[in-house]
Amino acid sequence: MTAKGISVAWRHCLLAFLLQLTLVAGLPASQESPQVLVLMSYHHGYSWEDRILDGFEEWGGVTASRPVLHVEWMDTKRHREQESRLRFARYLTEKHAGRRFDLVVTVDDNALEFAVQQRDMFAGTPIIFGGINGDPNQITAGRPGVTGVAERFDLVRTLRLALVLHPEVKRLVFLTTADESGAGIREHVAGAMERLDPGIQVEHWVTRYLAEVDGRLPDLGNDTLLFALGSQPQKEGGRPFSPEELVAYVHARTSRPVYSDLDATVGRGALGGYMNSGLENGRLMARMAQYVLAGQRPEEIPIVYEPPQALVFDYRELQRFGITGNDLPQGSQLLNRPPSIFDPEYRNTLLSFSAIVTLLLLLLAGVLIRGRILASRHAALHHQATHDDLTGLPNRAWLNEQLVRGKWGGGQAMALVMMDVNRFKLINDTYGHSFGDEVVSAVAERLAGIQEGRTQLIRFSGDSFVILRRLDDPMYLADLCDQCAHIMVEPFHVSGHRLSISAAFGATLAAPGEIDRDRLLREADTAMHEAKQERGNHVVVFDRDIHERALRQFRLEAWLPNAVANSEIQVYFQPIVDANSGGIAGFEALARWQHPELGWVPPPEFIRAAIESGCIRDLTLGMLRSASKAFKPYLEKPSRPYLGVNVSVSDINAEEFPVRVAAILAEEGIPAERLVLEVTEDMLLGDVGNVTQVLGRLRELGLRVAIDDFGTGYSSMSYLSSFMVNIIKIDQSFVRNLTTSSSDQKIVRAIASMAADLELSVVTEGVETAEQLELLQQMGCRLLQGYFYGRPQPADSWLGDKGLEFAAYSTPCDAR
Known part of the structure; x- marks a missing residue:
């Protein structure tokens, strides 16, 4: 090591020691770990940023509390438009809502520019940057609380060295990209050339993609050096090559020396020089962050304009151009250099190695035996860790290992299908978990039928499986989807039970060489949940529309709890009309939500979001309170109309629900006999004992129960008496084709007759035409609801309505 290198090393050691003392003295042991947001300008796999992140994550080994890192990739190499940055800003705001960051770390220009511009999101938060090629002050624009490491490619020293190593050179060609990064590089080149021999000819090849220079690379003359800098795709619209891939690409197409600015490119085609080191930059940023x-x-920490560099060369490239080690600066490191006992650098090492080999030969027999035992044990442990005990299939760990390390695909297109058994929880709840395990085994055996040489089945989790298949042509994905759609059609026979089991399948596709585990699993899972919304066996292939719907669902679930807490859900009333008198007998309270960005959201959509986000019970109670408040003006009507409010399955299964309902009715002054709770048939098929107990307590309060959407669920005569139901609401699906369908007429007539025998009131939904009204009256249907009488309107809209009068008769709430 040189004297200068020893001095730098001592400074780094001293800084680390002082920092360790500062952190130990300054932070209490009980303090929570700091929260650090790391913004990466490009994408995972872009080596320059990956190496900076690796160096930062090492954290230097200090004893202070290690921070929690939240790493986000902006992907601006492939998505440069401003709209992408706006979407990223909204994504960060929603994902980290309520979180306070102690520090923001940015890598490359785009991330720093983004962080500085987000004044509201990062107000007062210190920023440490890295990878800035140029003057960072032009980006920070005086923003306080910013410091970091400026990217430094010592082009002058590298050029001087290259001209010494290649005295025949009279022409320099710089290959750069036609973007802001390339512009910064060209500006840096111009400054460097002002300090060099003006007799050297400089030529800039500014390209949008590498194919533009394919024909020019082989024609570079013997007096030319090529500098390949930055990152760009091979063809228009393609994936941007990393700096290593770019250097390898041009190196394969020219016989002239190729130079670059990153140490990672040496050994991939670059000859060498004074190189930027992403790993060292990341380590230095970590020390500043500490x-x-x-x-x-941050203002007290000077910006580092001379970060550590590596003086490194590729031995094979030096040999190709007749350059010896004596021509290189002192302290140079050589890659790909074959060891030689005649080389002083390797002599002591090789002699020591020979002595060690001699000693090892004496122990070889024992080592071989021990090695075989350990290898066998390791193989057994590895198999146990990567395979499922129940089915014997590879498990999630095996899948991660294959996709992350690129073992699967073999240069072909690949399909990934995620499959999940529908209503599997019901099977476990009905028959027990041991029976559920037998079902999983039976499903695995059935799915094995589509396995062949190019296909692998994985048990991903409880009742979820993943199917991998190599595809000679992406068009063959349709064949795999067709197999998935039919594989579960035949019934299963498990422990003497005949079961019809369906599943949802979500499929996605990876192009050759572009296997991204996180993207594939995310897209397949999103498509699978889309398929879950359809009954039976259903296969959905991921596309952009599904991604947009998933993003919309995510945003709804993020907004909805606040909307419920802030009473942003509006109450609309739809009248229930007495067909005999034409007057209003009651109202059904319906929820309506106008999202501040998405506009009016369909109720099924935000109700599903409420269930997924866990705020469905708050939504129900909030609707009950708002509807009760809006219903007060109708209490004085002589006909005593009732108020119908929908409740969810989680409400029915909650023991405290009756107490909450009673409290709301008392606070709002609504008599219990004027309230009808509407439940669906599916809600009454869970824990029968608990549901009976809850509904019994509600009955004791004096309110009534209606079965909504009657006939569309698991209709059973037993619950009409078991749960003391008062009202049956015939689903609109039986009314839609009533005038043309004799079967629908028979169903409606039968329900009306049965209800009359059981002394139950009947409300018929979906009435839209006069012909439907006439038929329903003939069948004895007295209470009607639908667009024929009015669409849902704000709750107070019906107070001044002159077209519908309040029915003067005993309301359905007076039924048993």
Whole structure:
């Protein structure tokens, strides 16, 4: 090591030691870990940023509390438009709502520019940057609380060295991209050339993609050096190559020396020089971050304009151009250099190695035996860790290993299908978990029928499986989807039970060489949940529309709890009309929500979001309170109309629900006999004992129960008496084709007759035409609801309505 290198090393050691003392003294042991947001300008797999992140995550080994890192990728290499940055800003705001970051770390220009512009999101939060090619002050624009590491490619020294190593050179060609990053590089080149021999000819090849220079690369003359800098795709619209891939690409197409600015490119085609080191930049940023988190102001930490560099060369490239080690600067490192006992650098090492080999030969027999035992044990442990005990199939760990390490695909297109058994929880709840395990095994055996040489089945989790298949042509994905759609059609026979089991399948596709585990699993899972919304066996292939719907669902679930808490859900009333008198006998309260960005959201959509986000019970109670408040003006009507409010299955299964209902009725002054709770048939098929107990307590309050959407669920005569139902609401699906369908007429007539025998009131939904009204009256249907009488309107709209009068008769709430 040189004297200068020893001095730098001692400075780094001293800084680390002082920092460790500062952190230990400044932070209490009980303090929570700091929260650090790391913004990466490009995408995972872009080596320059990946190496910076690796260096930062090492954290230097100090004893202070290690921060929690939240890493986000902006992907601006592939998505440069401003709209993408706006979407990213909304994504960050929603994902990290309520979280306060102690520090923001940015990598490359785009991330720093984004962080500085987000004044509301990062107000007062210190920023440490890295990878800035140029003057960072032009980006920070005087923003306080910012420091970091400026990217430094020592082009002058590298050029001087290259001209010494290649004295025949009279022409320099710089290959750069036609974007802001390329512009910064060209500006840096211009500054460097002002300090060099003006007799050297400089030529810039500014390209949008590499195919534009394919024909020019082989024609570079013997007096030319090529500098390949930055990152760009091979063809228009393609994936941007990393710096290593770019250097390898041009190296394969020219016989002239290729130079670059990153140490990672040496060994991939670059000859070498004074190179930027992403790993060292990341380590230096981590040390600066430790100072800031220990309480030091960023303004007190100078921006580093001379970060550590690597003086490294590719031995094979040096040999190709007749350059020896004596021509290189002192302290140069050589990659791909074959060891030689005659080389002083390797002599002591090889002699020591020979002595060690001699000693090892004496122990070889024992080592071989021990090695075989350990290898066998390791193989057994590895198999146990990567395979499922129940089915013997590879498990999620195996899948991650295959996709992350690129073992699966073999250069072909690949399909990934995620499959989940429908209503599996019901099977476990009905027959027990041991029986559920037998079902899983039977499903795995059935799915094995589509396995062949190019297909692998994985048990992903409880009742979820993943299917991998290599595809010679992406068009063959349709064949796999067809197999999935039919594989579960035949019934299963498990422990003497004949079961019809269906499943939802979500499929996605990866192009050759573009296997991204996180993307594939995310897209397949999203498509699978889309398929869950359809009954039976259903296969959905991921596309952009599904992604947009999933993003919309995510945003709804993020907004909805606040909307419920802030009473943003509006109450609309739809009248229930007495067909004999034409007057209003009651109202059904319906929820309506106008999202501040998405506009009016359909009720099924935000109700599903309420269930997924866990705020359905708050939504129900909020609707009950708002509807009761809006219903007060109708209490004085002589006909005593009733108020119908829908409740969810989680409400019915909650023991405290009757107490909450009673409290709301008392606070709002609504008599219990004027309230009807509407439940669906599916809600009454869970824990029968608990449902009976809850509904019994509700009955004791004096309110009534209606079965909504009657006939569409698991209709049973037993619950009409078991749960003391008062009202049956005939679903609109039986009324839609009533005038043309004799079967629908028979069903409606039968329900009306049965209800009359059981002394139950009947409300018929979906009445839209006069012909439907006439038929329903003939069948004895007295209470009607539908667009024929009016669409849902704000709750107070019906107070001044002159077209419908309040029915003067005993309301359905007076039924048993």
